[in-house]
Amino acid sequence: MSWGFWKRFGDEAWALVSRQHWTGISNASPNGEALDALVAQMRASAEQEEGFA
Numbered sequence: 001m002s003w004g005f006w007k008r009f010g011d012e013a014w015a016l017v018s019r020q021h022w023t024g025i026s027n028a029s030p031n032g033e034a035l036d037a038l039v040a041q042m043r044a045s046a047e048q049e050e051g052f053a
Contacts, residue, residue: 017042 001010017039029035
């Protein structure tokens with residue numbers, strides 16, 4: 001989906017983040033991102049967006 005499509009038709013998006021399914025033995029994504037860092041980024045983004053609702 002392009003950003004143009006998202007801006008025109010998108011409203012919100014949901015994603016499942018599960019330690020069991022998202023991470024392997026290394027506790028990181030295939031790109032090497034730590035799950036806890038991802039969760040912290042999502043929380044910060046959600047808190048920032050609350051002011052725009």
